[in-house]
Amino acid sequence: MTALPRVTTADQARADAGFHRALVELLYQAADDDLILAQRGAEWLGLVPHIEEDVAFSSITQDMTGHALALYQLLEELGEGQADHLAYFREPSAYRCAVLAERPNGEGTYLDSPRFDWAYTVVRQYVYQRFKRLRLEAMVKSRYQPLADLAEKMLREQFYHLYHWEVWMKQLTGRTEEAQRRMTEAWTRVLADAPSLSSLGPGEQEILSSGVLPWSLEKPFRQALEESARSYGLPAPNAWTMPEVNGRDGRHSPALPPMLEHMAEVYRIAPAGAW
Amino acid sequence: MSEADLQSRVMAALDEVMDPEIRGLSLVDLGMVERVEVDGGQVRVQLIPTYVGCPALGLMKADVERRLAAVPGVESVTVEFLRKPLWTTDRITPRGRERLKAVGIAPPAGSGPTEHWTPECPYCGSTQVHRENVFGPTSCRSIFYCDACRNPFEAIKPV
Ligand SMILES: [Zn+2]
Numbered sequence: 001m002t003a004l005p006r007v008t009t010a011d012q013a014r015a016d017a018g019f020h021r022a023l024v025e026l027l028y029q030a031a032d033d034d035l036i037l038a039q040r041g042a043e044w045l046g047l048v049p050h051i052e053e054d055v056a057f058s059s060i061t062q063d064m065t066g067h068a069l070a071l072y073q074l075l076e077e078l079g080e081g082q083a084d085h086l087a088y089f090r091e092p093s094a095y096r097c098a099v100l101a102e103r104p105n106g107e108g109t110y111l112d113s114p115r116f117d118w119a120y121t122v123v124r125q126y127v128y129q130r131f132k133r134l135r136l137e138a139m140v141k142s143r144y145q146p147l148a149d150l151a152e153k154m155l156r157e158q159f160y161h162l163y164h165w166e167v168w169m170k171q172l173t174g175r176t177e178e179a180q181r182r183m184t185e186a187w188t189r190v191l192a193d194a195p196s197l198s199s200l201g202p203g204e205q206e207i208l209s210s211g212v213l214p215w216s217l218e219k220p221f222r223q224a225l226e227e228s229a230r231s232y233g234l235p236a237p238n239a240w241t242m243p244e245v246n247g248r249d250g251r252h253s254p255a256l257p258p259m260l261e262h263m264a265e266v267y268r269i270a271p272a273g274a275w
Numbered sequence: 276m277s278e279a280d281l282q283s284r285v286m287a288a289l290d291e292v293m294d295p296e297i298r299g300l301s302l303v304d305l306g307m308v309e310r311v312e313v314d315g316g317q318v319r320v321q322l323i324p325t326y327v328g329c330p331a332l333g334l335m336k337a338d339v340e341r342r343l344a345a346v347p348g349v350e351s352v353t354v355e356f357l358r359k360p361l362w363t364t365d366r367i368t369p370r371g372r373e374r375l376k377a378v379g380i381a382p383p384a385g386s387g388p389t390e391h392w393t394p395e396c397p398y399c400g401s402t403q404v405h406r407e408n409v410f411g412p413t414s415c416r417s418i419f420y421c422d423a424c425r426n427p428f429e430a431i432k433p434v
Contacts, residue, residue: 052418056410063414066328149358154327156361156434159388160409167409 004211008145010077022206023144024078025096026213029201029248030135031071032097035087036256037128038064039263040105044121047114060125060161067154074146088267092257093250098196099243100124102256119179119186122172126165127190130228131197133162134220143211173232180233187234193243194225201248281348282313288346289320292338295331296413300374302335306366309357316350318343323362326415326434332356363387364433381419381430394430396421404428 007013013020041061048054072083080086103124106116136158139151172179198217200207207213222240229236245251289311290303302308302322310321320339324332336354343352364383367375372382381394393402401423408418409432416429 052408055412056408059410059414062330063326063328066326066330070327146358149361150327153358153361156363156388157326157328157414159434160414160432163390164409 004143006145007143010074010079010146013078013144016210018206019143019210019212020078022203022210022212023147024075024080025201025203026207027071027075027078027147028094028096029098030139031068031075031086032095033101033128033132033197034064034071035068036095036097036259037101037125038062038068039259040101040103040121041125043105043109043114044116047116049118056164060164063157063161067157070150070154074150077146084267088260088264090260092252092260095247095252095256095260096201096250097247097252097256098193098199099245099247099253100128100190100193100196102247102253102259103193104255117186119172119182120189122165122168123183123186123190126162126169127194127225127228128197129158129162129165130224131194131217131221132158134217134224138213138215138217141214143214147212169228169232173234183232184234187229187232191225191237192241194221194237195240195242196246196248197221199242199246199248276348278313278315281316281318281346282311284346284348285311285313285318285320285343288342289339292335292342295334295338297375297378297380299378300371302339304368304371304374306368306371307335307362309360316348317353318349318351319353319355321355321357323360323366324356325362329415362434364431367431375431379428380416381428383431383433385433388432388434392433394419396424396426397428398426399424 007019013023038061041057045058048057069083069087072086075086076083105121108114136151136155140148142148173183198221208216225237245253289308290301292302294300294305305325307322309323312319339354340352343349363386365386367382375382376397379397381397384392384394394404395402396404399421401421403422404419405422406417406419411418411429415432417432418427419430420427
């Protein structure tokens with residue numbers, strides 16, 4: 001079988017309806033994951049365990065938002081509308097983020113008596129970055145050259161994001177009984193949502209057959225999680241059951257709509273952070 | 276004025292556009308200027324973004340437009356950011372590395388992300404240093420501490 005030729009421009013992508021549809025679908029998934037999980041990260045500002053972590057976490061959050069915006073820019077070139085609008089003013093059902101990204105940080109909100117769960121945050125961010133590494137590695141081999149180029153650049157930055165959470169995983173596991181209990185509990189909750197990340201949604205077949213992604217992400221992701229479980233002394237992932245609502249088809253948990261409303265409100269007040 | 280003259284004036288002007296986050300370091304020092312094309316009075320500048328989400332990019336673009344508009348002979352300015360080639364820390368010029376040290380920031384040791392790297396202390400040159408935080412005030416910098424002269428310092432992360 002000969003490899004399909006590379007698609008080097010947005011115009012070429014738009015000329016092939018099937019390829020275009022699959023590409024747009026994947027870009028929304030990746031952009032929305034980064035944007036929404038970065039927002040969950042931003043809610044921790046001023047609440048994390050120490051000042052150094054505040055600096056690090058907000059840097060990572062800023063990078064993730066930047067990655068999301070770069071992906072929305074690709075969507076803009078593909079005729080989807082203005083990047084900022086795509087980020088902040090779509091209907092909840094138009095978002096393709098995995099349900100794992102939208103889960104609340106804990107009880108309360110960051111404005112009103114937050115009782116956030118740091119163990120859950122560490123495990124969720126770690127698992128997401130572990131997954132994102134695999135998705136970026138696959139994107140580097142995408143038939144869509146602008147995405148492959150962007151992914152190559154993102155990988156270099158993302159290295160430090162994953163590393164940051166690996167350090168936390170190492171610090172919080174295998175130490176005290178209390179920490180291990182909390183981490184195990186968080187790990188179990190995150191694992192229940194993990195299949196939503198590697199799901200490519202209803203367009204999965206087309207995303208793979210058109211070469212938008214060269215391979216499915218599920219198998220390498222499951223392997224990576226098994227390795228993580230071994231190295232951090234956490235229970236091995238067993239069942240791989242899709243959560244009832246996974247996000248990739250536009251159906252989301254009740255946590256997403258109020259989040260989007262809040263983000264749009266902030267954006268209206270200070271478009272693009274008003275640099 | 277010939278196009279070659281204008282080209283060198285434009286390059287000199289670009290060397291006056293500073294990174295908004297690191298004082299005293301120009302876009303040329305950072306290795307961000309990939310190409311400058313002069314056609315009559317029309318100038319096209321192609322820049323390589325350092326980080327995908329660097330919040331200073333918009334500001335840099337505006338600064339370039341403003342600075343070049345003030346160069347005699349320039350009629351219009353177009354600034355583009357390229358996706359390729361990738362910006363890596365070895366694009367920082369030798370002068371850029373010296374300038375970083377002068378403001379107390381260790382230049383990157385090599386390029387390509389890595390868990391362990393040893394920058395030289397920008398104050399005393401020692402490599403008896405340890406890392407305090409992978410992320411500094413901006414995501415391109417880390418925080419180190421020099422065990423020799425007992426100063427904390429920032430270092431550019433290798434990417
Ligand atoms: Zn020193």
